Amino acid sequence: MKVVLTIADTQRWVVLAERIEGHKTTNFDSISQESRTSDVDNASHVDSAYQMNSTSDEGTVVLTDVCTNEQITEKIKSNAINTVVVFYQQAEHYLAEAVRQGVSFEKAAEEWLRTTNELLQTQRKNRACLKLINIEQALAAPTALCEQLTALYMTATCEVVDSLEQDVTLLAACQYVAQVQKLSRLNLLIQTSSLLLSADNKVEVNVESIIGTNQEPLVAQLNESTAENSLLLMQLQQVQEEIEENSIEKTTNNAEQVAQQQLTSKLKGIEAENLLLLTQLHHVQEELERVFLSKDSGDEQKKLKQKVIKLEHKLRNIKADLASKNYRLGLIVQEIADMKRSVFWKTGTPIRAVTQVFNKSKIQRKKVENDIELILSSEFFDAEWYLSEYPDVAESTISPAEHYLRFGAAEQRFPGPLFSGAWYTETYPDVAESGINPLLHYIKFGRAEGRTASVKLLQDQFKAGD
Structure with a gap:
């Protein structure tokens, strides 16, 4: 048989x-x-x-x-x-x-x-x-x-x-x-x-065919990011108007007025940063469209391929920046809500704790919030991928970035498909001994020290291949 x-x-x-x-x-x-x-x-x-x-x-x-x-x-x-x-x-x-x-x-x-x-x-x-x-x-x-x-x-x-x-x-x-x-x-x-x-x-592998096949998804991602950023700008303007109204209603409380002015200044800074991000998004979209409309072939295919990869990398960074700004905006909006609920507002009142577990000193809470914002701003952290890969996190009430900071790294979970905390700590034992979150270490120190991530970015693979 x-x-x-x-x-x-x-x-x-x-x-x-x-x-x-x-x-x-x-x-x-x-x-x-x-x-x-x-x-x-x-x-x-x-x-x-x-x-x-x-x-x-x-x-x-x-x-x-x-x-x-x-x-x-x-x-x-x-x-x-x-x-x-x-x-x-x-x-x-x-x-x-x-x-x-x-x-x-x-x-x-x-x-x-x-x-x-x-x-x-x-x-x-x-x-x-x-x-x-x-x-x-x-x-x-x-x-x-x-x-x-x-x-x-x-x-x-x-x-x-x-x-x-x-x-x-x-x-x-x-x-x-x-x-x-x-x-x-x-x-x-x-x-x-x-x-x-x-x-x-x-x-x-037909590189030209692959670039053409992936044109529409890339442009759709850019359009989606542009729409999200426009919505964020509208929300910022609404929050600013609420701050101004709140400031007029409570002019008798000098400490409250100072706090509102500080928040207004922060919001204006975020608004300016997001306007810049929106400009960058349009620029990336125009660059991609020029690449996809190009009829070059032969020796130019490699250059087109590398250009698309760089633009995709830039898009990931811009989306990470937007996630970080959204998180910062959430903290400011929460602080404004606290202000409206209390007539005994004190200028020194700290921003709310991220969770009850982290309810310690103002300095420590601020450090945790800064760490979460750093994680969100990294191209190696993908919130959507994290929720899809780990359904238990999606079912919980904790944010994906906070979960990875508090539990995910210790449980050897991946913050995204391009970074492995387990590989990073095994490769660099001093990081494991320090007890610092591996992705935070890479963001704060590792990249500047010339350390590498466990999984190379696509453009790194092309460079090594060329």
Whole structure:
């Protein structure tokens, strides 16, 4: 009996499995049941897909479910199967699909290394009967696939499929694999241990096509940020008007008037900063539109790619600045609300504590608020990603930045997809000994000291690749 299966949980296997002729079943258990029935029935009544002989008509079974290395090893030992063809994914495509589903590059790489090493160990012990084929190469080169299967007394439909999905995630995965030596080495090793369908395992990426595909989402992000900033400016103006009205109504209280003037000054400063951010957002949007409307090709593609990455990086920084300004605005609005509720306002009254747990001295509360604002202003902290990655935080009443400051780093959670606190403290033991939040340390000291984050930004990957 010949069995065709996969260890890769990908939709591409569903497409490929339909093109391989043979009896389709879900798992090894189905094969075992059919084999036991075959031993009891007369050989002339056995289904041709499971009939055992030494000719090219030998039965072929295609397993549609994903199998494990343990299952493959167990069935080979049973002597019920004399040929096993295993389809696998190479590192770049595996990582790209995992990241699209929300898995970090580090976790995806660790899982691919584990399963691929196990598969190669199984293949070394069973070279005569276990054959390996790259799924992506099989879809891209159907004629070569048919020739290899024919040599194994199997048949498949030689149809050309649509181009495999290409996006910025795949581009980043290619750079990541090229920079991680363990991944690139194992990628080459499994390629040399597989049936040859292509001269090499290099992933061809169309940069121009990727830039065009991602144009609309980038512009939409910019438009959304612009709208949010305009709303923030309106809110600032309303708050300023309320302060002025409140100042007129309570002119008899000199201390209260001084406090209101201070808050008004702060609001004007934030308003000026946000006007500048709005101008920068428009500038970034115009730059992106110029890049996407450019018809340059060939040698200019690399320059266009680098320019888009820099603009995306600038967009992340601007959005981080807006988050920081929103947080600061919230503190001022809360202080104004406290002022309105009390006629005994004192100029020295501290801003409310972030939470009851931090309800200590005014100086310490101010330090906590400043730390939260620093985290929010960092491109490495992504509040939306943090809430999506950790549903328990989303269900709580605490803000994502405050949660990461108080609990997240100690629980080895990621502040965003581009920074790992665990890696940072392992790489720099002095940071772990200091007890400071790893992202705060990187913002305050690490970057200036030349320390690096655990996951490189996309533009860093391009620079290293170039």
